[in-house]
């Protein structure tokens with residue numbers, strides 16, 4: 001077990017937990033579940049556009065977090081799988097809309113042409129809308145063996161993460177900040193806790209609530225999620241500078257080109273890396289009480305700062 005004050009390194013996680021094997025196995029389960037979740041119906045074009053982005057790959061970090069937290073809290077992956085898929089549907093819709101010309105305007109995502117480049121802006125908007133609506137339907141209709149009051153909690157977590165207190169609010173402030181050079185670290189953190197952190201927190205809390213977690217567990221897991229959410233975004237900003245197009249599967253160096261204020265532009269790359277590391281250590285400290293059972297969540301936190309894409 002990693003002690004709260006123990007310095008985090010790849011080595012001490014890898015020595016007792018094979019993260020790659022774990023992530024590969026979870027990804028296989030999630031890819032198959034996503035493929036089953038949405039079949040082609042009429043009108044074919046919209047289903048094809050929805051499936052194009054939903055099945056385009058990606059790390060599947062959000063569903064993996066949901067399954068891992070549910071299991072940590074004594075639940076099974078079976079009860080969490082529909083919610084895990086719904087979280088990936090919501091994440092995918094946010095990527096489709098983010099890539100649109102009216103938003104971040106990108107041609108590539110997950111190593112493929114963006115949805116609007118293949119299907120046009122109109123269908124891409126509707127594909128995102130379709131995925132968003134379907135995510136909620138999917139949770140409500142496909143979850144089995146969970147009391148309805150727990151499902152309502154999940155719906156609240158998902159809707160909170162989507163709305164003005166989550167993705168939408170973060171995106172609005174991000175758009176408003178474009179071209180401004182006087183963005184403070186506080187504003188930047190507001191953007192990212194909403195745009196990135198809220199959905200990651202919803203993954204963890206939904207998984208926990210499906211398993212019937214108590215208030216103390218939810219508080220610990222919430223802090224864990226907030227820390228990894230911010231660390232995730234700091235690393236995202238660093239990778240935008242240091243990683244290649246091939247590694248990222250999307251345009252690299254975009255922030256610099258757009259003269260966007262980011263964590264590395266405020267603090268420098270090294271200080272940003274240190275900050276992300278400290279956040280992950282703080283996240284891992286929340287897991288101490290769970291012993292080795294929490295190794296998957298520890299390893300996921302460690303992966304967030306060591307990832308290359």
Ligand code: GRG
Pocket residue numbers: 057058059060061091093094095097098103110132162163167168171195196233236309
């Ligand atoms: C939710 C109604 C509604 C609208 C969406 C466009 C928008 C509003 C919000 C933007 C949200 C966004 C794109 C945030 C960035 C989050 C982020 C860091 C994405 C990259 O996540 P990864 O690295 O991607 O996990 P993969 O491809 O691995 O899944």
